[in-house]
Amino acid sequence: METLTAVWQVLARANASYVALAVAIYALSVPVSALRWRTVLRGLDERLPLGRLILVNLASMFVNNVTPSARASGEVCRVAALSRMRLNFLTSAASIAYERLSEVPAILIVVFVATLSFSADMALHRLAIAGGAVLALAAVAFGARFLAAFANRWTARLRAIAIAPSALAAAGALSLVVWTLDVVRLRVAAATMHVTIGWPQAAALSAVTVAAGWIPTIGGLGVIEGGLVAALIAFGVAPIDAAAVTAVERIISYGLATAAGAAALSLIGGRALLQAARQP
Numbered sequence: 001m002e003t004l005t006a007v008w009q010v011l012a013r014a015n016a017s018y019v020a021l022a023v024a025i026y027a028l029s030v031p032v033s034a035l036r037w038r039t040v041l042r043g044l045d046e047r048l049p050l051g052r053l054i055l056v057n058l059a060s061m062f063v064n065n066v067t068p069s070a071r072a073s074g075e076v077c078r079v080a081a082l083s084r085m086r087l088n089f090l091t092s093a094a095s096i097a098y099e100r101l102s103e104v105p106a107i108l109i110v111v112f113v114a115t116l117s118f119s120a121d122m123a124l125h126r127l128a129i130a131g132g133a134v135l136a137l138a139a140v141a142f143g144a145r146f147l148a149a150f151a152n153r154w155t156a157r158l159r160a161i162a163i164a165p166s167a168l169a170a171a172g173a174l175s176l177v178v179w180t181l182d183v184v185r186l187r188v189a190a191a192t193m194h195v196t197i198g199w200p201q202a203a204a205l206s207a208v209t210v211a212a213g214w215i216p217t218i219g220g221l222g223v224i225e226g227g228l229v230a231a232l233i234a235f236g237v238a239p240i241d242a243a244a245v246t247a248v249e250r251i252i253s254y255g256l257a258t259a260a261g262a263a264a265l266s267l268i269g270g271r272a273l274l275q276a277a278r279q280p
Contacts, residue, residue, distance in 0.1 A: 043167020062261025
């Protein structure tokens with residue numbers, strides 16, 4: 001109880017301007033994410049309005065935040081929403097798969113930058129750079145080999161859902177924007193509590209939230225918060241301040257996102273989508 005009181009006292013001293021900025025950055029990432037999805041769909045010769053895709057993405061956030069599915073339910077919700085917009089299942093599923101594929105380079109960059117937060121000197125910086133490069137090359141080589149084998153086996157089916165390379169490249173660029181906004185928001189969230197962290201530390205926090213979010217708990221509750229607090233403490237932040245920074249971040253990324261997602265879900269006929277997402 002004393003700890004909660006101390007955290008609340010720290011939160012009361014939060015910098016309101018930085019809180020507003022963190023909220024604005026999160027809000028900006030929503031249409032950018034939808035624009036990335038629309039870019040992928042256009043690469044599959046499908047034209048859907050951006051506004052509708054924003055609502056679907058928000059609804060999928062709500063579903064992810066209220067179900068213990070490690071984000072799988074949200075993707076089911078998105079497929080169901082596209083199906084209601086007259087898209088066939090194969091194209092709907094392919095659009096989401098390509099969108100996630102477009103995130104791989106951005107994720108590798110974030111993880112690489114995050115490794116620099118644990119480097120003590122330039123020698124370790126060089127080691128981190130070399131390790132990141134090897135990891136990236138290995139991932140690309142493995143992915144190319146896997147996709148080549150898969151394509152040889154399913155050439156006819158894949159031809160029907162092949163995406164224009166330029167669209168996938170554009171989606172990759174938008175993914176980099178989305179992930180950059182995530183890192184920036186986390187740094188701003190720390191600043192709300194007058195805590196200063198560097199870009200590598202902010203990237204590490206972003207990587208923590210993503211990794212913890214794949215653990216099947218309801219909205220990552222408990223796991224994400226624990227990971228953020230632990231990481232911040234490891235970066236030298238006082239435990240009370242770490243808890244306060246985490247509270248600000250989760251109020252935005254969980255609280256506001258869930259509220260906005262609930263509203264979006266109701267606007268697009270959410271009961272049927274929620275039932276579809278809950279089905280195994």
